[in-house]
Amino acid sequence: MRRISVFGATGSIGGNTLDLVARRPDDFAVVVLTGGHNIAGLAELARRHRPELVVTAHEDRLGDLRAALDGTGLACAAGAGAIAEAASRPADWVMSGIVGAAGLPPGLEALKQGATLALANKESLVCAGPLLMATARENRAIVLPVDSEHSAVFQALIGEDLAAVERVIITASGGAFRDWPLERMRAATPEQASSHPNWDMGQRITIDSASLFNKALELIETHEYFGIEPHRIEALIHPESMIHAMVGFNDGALMAHIGPPDMRHAIGFALNHPERRHLPVERLDFAALGQFSFRAPDETRYPALRLAREVMEAGGLAGAIFNAAKETALDAFIAHRIGFMQMAEVVEETLVKLSSTGLGNAVMTLDMVLDADRRARDCASSVVNQL
Ligand SMILES: NC(=O)C1=CN([C@@H]2O[C@H](COP(=O)(O)OP(=O)(O)OC[C@H]3O[C@@H](n4cnc5c(N)ncnc54)[C@H](OP(=O)(O)O)[C@@H]3O)[C@@H](O)[C@H]2O)C=CC1
Ligand SMILES: CC(=O)[C@@H](O)[C@H](O)COP(=O)(O)O
Numbered sequence: 001m002r003r004i005s006v007f008g009a010t011g012s013i014g015g016n017t018l019d020l021v022a023r024r025p026d027d028f029a030v031v032v033l034t035g036g037h038n039i040a041g042l043a044e045l046a047r048r049h050r051p052e053l054v055v056t057a058h059e060d061r062l063g064d065l066r067a068a069l070d071g072t073g074l075a076c077a078a079g080a081g082a083i084a085e086a087a088s089r090p091a092d093w094v095m096s097g098i099v100g101a102a103g104l105p106p107g108l109e110a111l112k113q114g115a116t117l118a119l120a121n122k123e124s125l126v127c128a129g130p131l132l133m134a135t136a137r138e139n140r141a142i143v144l145p146v147d148s149e150h151s152a153v154f155q156a157l158i159g160e161d162l163a164a165v166e167r168v169i170i171t172a173s174g175g176a177f178r179d180w181p182l183e184r185m186r187a188a189t190p191e192q193a194s195s196h197p198n199w200d201m202g203q204r205i206t207i208d209s210a211s212l213f214n215k216a217l218e219l220i221e222t223h224e225y226f227g228i229e230p231h232r233i234e235a236l237i238h239p240e241s242m243i244h245a246m247v248g249f250n251d252g253a254l255m256a257h258i259g260p261p262d263m264r265h266a267i268g269f270a271l272n273h274p275e276r277r278h279l280p281v282e283r284l285d286f287a288a289l290g291q292f293s294f295r296a297p298d299e300t301r302y303p304a305l306r307l308a309r310e311v312m313e314a315g316g317l318a319g320a321i322f323n324a325a326k327e328t329a330l331d332a333f334i335a336h337r338i339g340f341m342q343m344a345e346v347v348e349e350t351l352v353k354l355s356s357t358g359l360g361n362a363v364m365t366l367d368m369v370l371d372a373d374r375r376a377r378d379c380a381s382s383v384v385n386q387l
């Protein structure tokens with residue numbers, strides 16, 4: 001019986017993870033479930049999976065969580081500190097399914113206690129790739145990528161020599177506005193951006209898909225996780241979202257990972273690793289699909305891709321600044337305070353203003369990352385206020 005914890009249980013990744021877990025009740029014992037504002041959803045999951053501990057991220061919701069769990073005998077806690085502490089509870093496998101930089105501290109705690117970290121929270125690698133990977137190495141823990149493209153690259157690399165990799169192509173659906181002219185994108189609303197053509201995901205990543213900020217994060221994630229040089233990593237628009245990534249080798253071969261847009265594949269691969277087991281995902285009928293299409297992303301429509309390359313070039317704390325500025329800009333867009341294309345302006349201006357915030361020769365620590373994150377949020381907020 002494997003002991004597993006799910007951070008971000010009330011979200012899209014959390015739901016898909018627990019769907020797989022519920023299909024094999026004899027194989028898993030649930031240690032921790034965490035959520036945020038969705039107390040009713042968290043309590044329902046807790047009643048079904050009977051974890052040792054249930055945690056909400058919000059201290060002021062502890063009373064609500066207690067009431068929702070009344071009569072279950074389940075222990076509960078609240079707050080960001082409680083979430084990080086919960087991650088230090090012994091578990092074999094931990095799903096990192098919180099959205100945003102808030103996923104970093106519990107991910108590090110899970111690695112410190114030697115768990116396998118199934119990493120959906122790409123922000124952890126963007127903000128603190130060197131720290132996360134060093135923490136895994138030092139504690140002989142494993143990080144398994146769950147982001148669909150990175151799971152695809154991981155699978156294409158099994159048995160291969162990284163030195164033989166010439167290029168990695170990660171695909172992008174193009175998001176909600178892929179066929180819109182740029183002028184129309186400028187006036188796009190959060191409601192319009194919150195609808196994904198292929199994937200069923202949380203609102204924040206769905207909007208990031210439309211701006212290609214999601215792909216920008218994923219370029220950095222590829223660089224940080226696999227150690228592949230930035231010039232070898234490409235983004236390619238593939239509207240069908242069936243090919244998730246391709247790895248090109250020095251003999252000209254390309255290994256493509258193909259499957260339906262269903263996160264239960266990438267989550268299930270990490271859950272069953274190192275085995276492969278049956279998963280309840282659709283089997284593709286290529287004759288019925290007919291064809292796949294591709295196009296190059298236009299960087300005037302998607303400045304996020306250029307910014308990601310600048311971030312990879314700068315290294316150090318630039319990833320933490322980039323992510324925090326992006327999260328702040330996204331909040332402002334969702335609140336109708338700035339336009340869709342202005343999100344990239346906020347991020348670019350924050351990167352320029354904080355360009356001297358570096359690591360120097362220092363080794364990255366969580367405190368440094370959190371400090372850069374705070375400064376970037378402050379700076380990006382003042383940029384938003386001036387727009
Ligand atoms: N959804 C997908 O298919 C994919 C997602 N990812 C990545 O996985 C992560 C999760 O995405 P997704 O599931 O779509 O997001 P959702 O918005 O659906 O879920 C996010 C989860 O995090 C919780 N949460 C939100 N804010 C905080 C916080 N400050 N502290 C602790 N918990 C918090 C939410 O709680 P509550 O809702 O209760 O407030 C919820 O449980 C993201 O990093 C995303 O980029 C990567 C690839 C695919
Ligand atoms: C499912 C997944 O991994 C998402 O990150 C997905 O890639 C988002 O779709 P886009 O390709 O539109 O960014």
Ligand SMILES: [Mn+2]
Nearest residue numbers: 147148149218
């Ligand atoms: Mn992805």
